[in-house]
Amino acid sequence: MSNHLSGPVEDVTGQSGYPAGHPPRMGFFTDTSVCIGCKACEVACKEWNLVPESGMDLLGSSYDNTGALGADTWRHVAFVEQVRPRESAPVDLGMPAVGRPGGQEAADADRDVTWLMASDVCKHCTHAACLDVCPTGSLFRTEFGTVVVQEDICNGCGYCVPACPYGVIDIRAGDGRAWKCTLCYDRLRGGLEPACAKACPTDSIQFGPWDELRGRAQQRVDHLRASGVPRARLYGADPDDGVGGDGAFFLLLDEPEVYGLPPDPVVTTRDLPAMWRAAGVAAATAAAVMVAAFLGGRR
Amino acid sequence: MVPEAKFGSYYGRPVLKPPTWKTPDVPVYMFLGGMAGAAASMGVLAELTGRPALARVGRFAAAGGAAGGTVFLIHDLGRPARFLNMLRTFKPTSPLSVGSWILAGFGTLTGAAAATEVTGWLTGAGRLARYGAAVLGPAMMTYTAVLFADTAVPAWHEAHRQLPFTFAGSALGSGAGVGLIATPPSQAGPARVMAVAGTAMELVAERRMETRLGLAGEPYQRGRAGRLMRAGRALTAAGALAAAVSGRSRAVSVAAGLGLLAGSLVTRWGVFEAGRQSATDPRYTVVPQRERHAAR
Ligand code: SF4
Numbered sequence: 001m002s003n004h005l006s007g008p009v010e011d012v013t014g015q016s017g018y019p020a021g022h023p024p025r026m027g028f029f030t031d032t033s034v035c036i037g038c039k040a041c042e043v044a045c046k047e048w049n050l051v052p053e054s055g056m057d058l059l060g061s062s063y064d065n066t067g068a069l070g071a072d073t074w075r076h077v078a079f080v081e082q083v084r085p086r087e088s089a090p091v092d093l094g095m096p097a098v099g100r101p102g103g104q105e106a107a108d109a110d111r112d113v114t115w116l117m118a119s120d121v122c123k124h125c126t127h128a129a130c131l132d133v134c135p136t137g138s139l140f141r142t143e144f145g146t147v148v149v150q151e152d153i154c155n156g157c158g159y160c161v162p163a164c165p166y167g168v169i170d171i172r173a174g175d176g177r178a179w180k181c182t183l184c185y186d187r188l189r190g191g192l193e194p195a196c197a198k199a200c201p202t203d204s205i206q207f208g209p210w211d212e213l214r215g216r217a218q219q220r221v222d223h224l225r226a227s228g229v230p231r232a233r234l235y236g237a238d239p240d241d242g243v244g245g246d247g248a249f250f251l252l253l254d255e256p257e258v259y260g261l262p263p264d265p266v267v268t269t270r271d272l273p274a275m276w277r278a279a280g281v282a283a284a285t286a287a288a289v290m291v292a293a294f295l296g297g298r299r
Numbered sequence: 300m301v302p303e304a305k306f307g308s309y310y311g312r313p314v315l316k317p318p319t320w321k322t323p324d325v326p327v328y329m330f331l332g333g334m335a336g337a338a339a340s341m342g343v344l345a346e347l348t349g350r351p352a353l354a355r356v357g358r359f360a361a362a363g364g365a366a367g368g369t370v371f372l373i374h375d376l377g378r379p380a381r382f383l384n385m386l387r388t389f390k391p392t393s394p395l396s397v398g399s400w401i402l403a404g405f406g407t408l409t410g411a412a413a414a415t416e417v418t419g420w421l422t423g424a425g426r427l428a429r430y431g432a433a434v435l436g437p438a439m440m441t442y443t444a445v446l447f448a449d450t451a452v453p454a455w456h457e458a459h460r461q462l463p464f465t466f467a468g469s470a471l472g473s474g475a476g477v478g479l480i481a482t483p484p485s486q487a488g489p490a491r492v493m494a495v496a497g498t499a500m501e502l503v504a505e506r507r508m509e510t511r512l513g514l515a516g517e518p519y520q521r522g523r524a525g526r527l528m529r530a531g532r533a534l535t536a537a538g539a540l541a542a543a544v545s546g547r548s549r550a551v552s553v554a555a556g557l558g559l560l561a562g563s564l565v566t567r568w569g570v571f572e573a574g575r576q577s578a579t580d581p582r583y584t585v586v587p588q589r590e591r592h593a594a595r
Binding site for chain 1 (some may be wrong): 306307308309310312313314315316317318319337340341345346347348375376377378379381382384385388390392393395396399423436437438440441442445446449451452455456459460461462463464466467468470471477478488490492493496497527537545557564574578581584585588591592
């Protein structure tokens with residue numbers, strides 16, 4: 001497989017130069033249909049990776065006071081409140097009824113307030129723009145097929161920041177270097193699963209070999225669709241998408257943009273040959289203009 | 300204008316992270332690099348066609364621009380002390396890596412050329428250095444366009460076919476501008492031609508950016524970016540016009556040169572700002588991607 005800039009890749013780790021016998025590609029499957037919004041992943045990530053606090057703000061966006069992924073937020077739980085037509089009658093679980101807190105009912109009886117919760121993370125793209133554009137080699141592909149920043153190499157040029165099609169990586173204020181999820185590279189090397197997956201009480205965050213996870217995700221989405229959740233869909237699991245598939249992919253219950261995810265991301269370096277071609281033509285034109293100006297121009 | 304489209308977003312928050320690059324550092328670095336590239340080529344062509352004053356101006360503007368641009372580039376880094384990490388490796392997939400090597404080569408050659416000229420030592424090597432820099436000049440004029448285009452920023456990425464022409468035209472204008480300011484009009488004829496041709500190239504490319512990119516072309520016409528782009532265009536066009544009619548007048552030549560230099564800087568600033576605007580508003584990310592997705 002020689003899809004170096006875009007397209008599906010059989011063995012992304014091998015393509016990066018690791019010899020045969022390297023570990024399988026590892027990833028996350030985040031099944032948002034069972035996310036309960038507890039934010040244990042956010043906390044576990046910060047604790048394990050010693051990520052600095054990212055401020056205590058009330059953002060006015062449901063229970064989300066984290067906001068977005070960034071240099072100091074490597075897992076982010078999104079909360080989406082929607083009022084939609086009632087799809088099915090609520091099931092009586094035979095639990096003691098306490099009633100819902102006020103203000104969470106829809107105004108009319110045939111509509112429901114629904115909550116979508118989703119834990120977002122770096123996608124560890126097959127074609128990672130952050131890694132492609134990094135001029136120092138600080139961003140690299142690990143033996144697990146994940147994408148990690150070496151903080152002792154990063155010189156803070158910031159190129160990875162606007163290159164990422166998901167808005168994941170960012171420069172840490174006061175530090176000057178780029179930071180993002182490492183998929184707990186240190187834990188993986190020690191044979192442990194990443195902190196967020198370990199802490200997730202509902203197995204919404206599943207960690208494992210990429211191939212296996214994709215099979216599991218397909219089963220889950222088929223099951224949900226068959227049992228009356230037509231809005232269930234996989235996001236980032238398709239190796240034919242614009243980034244060659246994500247190492248960390250998702251099961252979503254609505255359009256990606258509702259969760260703040262781009263609907264059809266493409267790795268920018270896919271078009272790099274076209275960019276250099278255009279630059280070459282422009283440079284040649286400029287050179288021709290100058291030569292003509294001197295040879296043909298009046299004094 | 301593209302009609303406002305309805306689109307989904309997460310509390311209206313950006314999907315992308317806007318560039319963390321600083322102003323004025325990055326626009327100035329791009330402006331100086333482009334100017335230096337044009338000046339280096341202009342200087343050698345002047346030397347070969349018997350225009351010693353213009354040749355001298357070109358040499359020193361090239362060395363000064365390269366040195367100044369490098370300072371601004373380093374200052375923009377989050378860890379300036381680690382600048383040399385850029386030169387530990389060569390990565391063809393990173394326009395900043397390729398660009399750093401172009402800049403390092405160009406800066407060394409123009410610096411050496413200027414040094415031999417000032418000291419009078421090793422004049423043969425100085426000439427070779429000048430010629431080398433002149434060959435790298437057109438690369439200096441355009442690589443920064445690839446630097447911007449190779450991002451997820453909609454206004455930059457979608458303009459990847461036009462931006463190199465905008466920047467090349469802008470660089471021709473600014474290189475010519477230095478020639479017009481610092482050379483007697485009798486030797487500045489080719490600079491006047493460069494000014495007019497460069498401006499035409501830039502204006503055509505900018506027009507295409509506004510009309511051919513769909514929604515991604517909109518930031519170039521709106522808000523702060525729109526104002527900067529219009530100001531840049533006005534300054535550049537005025538400069539080129541003045542250059543065309545300057546004839547033997549030194550005063551008009553100087554005014555033309557100043558207009559061209561200011562226009563080039565303001566245009567880079569406008570392009571930078573348009574990218575920032577397009578990354579900050581989720582509409583520019585979501586709407587075109589949604590359309591692309593639906594078309595499949
Ligand atoms: S999601 Fe962004 S930061 Fe993560 S690997 Fe892909 S490009 Fe890099």
